[in-house]
Amino acid sequence: MTVPTDQLLFAFAGCRLIARGLAAEALAALHAAASAGETVLVFDAATGRVVDLDLRGDLSEALGRLIPPPEAERRGPGRPRLGVTAREVTLLPRHWEWLSAQPGGTSVALRKLVESALREAEGPDRARKAKEATYRFMTALAGDLPGYEEATRMLFAGDWTAFDAAVEGWPDGVRETAREMAAGAWRNGTG
Incomplete structure (x- = not known):
């Protein structure tokens, strides 16, 4: 699994904390413990979910699998540089009337x-x-x-x-x- 290298992780071997920190920084300790035959359990600090990392091979191979590939630039409706995404919204006619009457128009009112x-x-x-x-x-x-x-x-x-x-x-x-x-x-x- 690829995770952002700046994702905060907690890693345990049994009940022993073996690493706490950003994914890229913690990987060496995780890899060493797994290579020593310890069962490593890694958690996303923000969600508490278990993170499944592929620790096979040497450390540089594991690090290469950790870093996600760069995303290709997508073109489509909206303002991509601002991260705006066009989607459909269903409202009652009175809601559309109120939104249309707001300063800046419907989109500005909805964002506010x-x-x-x-x-x-x-x-x-x-x-x-x-x-x-x-x-x-x-x-x-x-x-x-x-x-x-x-x-x-x-x-x-x-x-x-x-x-x-x-x-x-x-x-x-x-x-x-x-x-x-x-x-x-x-x-x-x-x-």
Whole structure:
């Protein structure tokens, strides 16, 4: 699998943290552990999903497979340099009338509405994503550890103190990674 070289990863051999960092930087440690016969489990720090990396061959071959090929420039409708993509939207006639009456026209009004909604949802979305990512990570790596069920309940209940206590007995790398990933769930105060 190719991943962006600037993607933040956590890698474990069993419950031992062997690498934490950008994909390109962590690859040497991952490759060394895999070459030594250790089973390596790699996680995307943002999503908590397991990342499947092809570590076969020597380090330079593995690095070559890690870096995605450059994307060919696509031509089509919209403003490609700005990343604008044309798509179909279905609305009621009164919605189209309101949009058409807005300064700048329909597209500008829609972009402003979407940006406003994104700003309003930023805190709750960040908390939800942090909880989901932490849950994925914990389920894959800590599901058999003592306190896992309590940690999971406290993660979704938004109780940082109880979560912190539930993960306290976990191996250092697993505990600190779970705490780091869950930090975004507590920051906005919504729990």
